[in-house]
Amino acid sequence: MITCIGGLLAVIIYSIFFTDTRRGIIPYRFYNVLTNSMEPKIGTDSLVLVKVYDKSMKIQKNDIITFSANRFGEKIIITHRFSHTERNKEGETVYKTHPERSNTLDVYEMVWYKKS
Template sequence: MKGKRMLKVLSHFTTTLLFIVLLVTLFSVIAMKASGGEASVFGYQLKTVLSGSMEPEIQTGSIVAIKNANGQVTFQKGDIITFRTNDDMIVTHRIAEVEDGQYVTKGDANDAADAEQVSQENVIGEYTGFTLPYAGYVMNFANSSEGGAILLVLPGVGLLLYSIITIWRALRKIDQSGQEAKTD
């Protein structure tokens, strides 16, 4: 009796977990697509680090949380900022110097400062210190059309297969109890 009750609890837990994973994945993919791939959680932008220029503090493939600059006028030497370059790339580097309202930035792992200085209007935000290693690879995959489709389809297929197995077991149980009733 305890074994059946435990299996029933495990069955409900699995169904609930698959359904939650499906809903979270669906929400995440739709939110990322709607915002043009710019994931945001509680007012913090999540950015994927694609190079090793800030290692060892920020590893390649990590997700970092960026607090929006919101018109903050100045940052100081040593602050880590995310900014848009003149080539429209997004970079996260440390401020090496402040010169005439412009920021000289440098990646921690780089030998020299960046060639271009960064103006305040190009600053997107400041690194908060929150890093999630390797999650950026998953976020980039989810942001691709193939990845988004796979991340939506897999939990759905898992839930569907689990439902089919549960229905099949229930029908088998009904069939067995019907055969037992005939023999009585």
């Protein structure tokens, strides 16, 4: 029991200080949902544990995903529902998302980049 609690605490502490997935070895990250866009499923100020995505994973329509986006020049982390993929002008796969109670797509796009 103490080992399990210690292990969980180690994961939490590691996730707090090493949220950059390029440095991480643990495939999970904690994020705080700052807005009500995912209510009632996920409440404002909720802490979510997210598995780091890799291309072998299959994202299904309406899966909840957390991703980095550029919103008006600011890098933000967003948790929304996945809708579908499209190709942009550069031929990259773009992941389209939307908030919990809306089917209106987000104006920002998420493109998965291969780590170098």
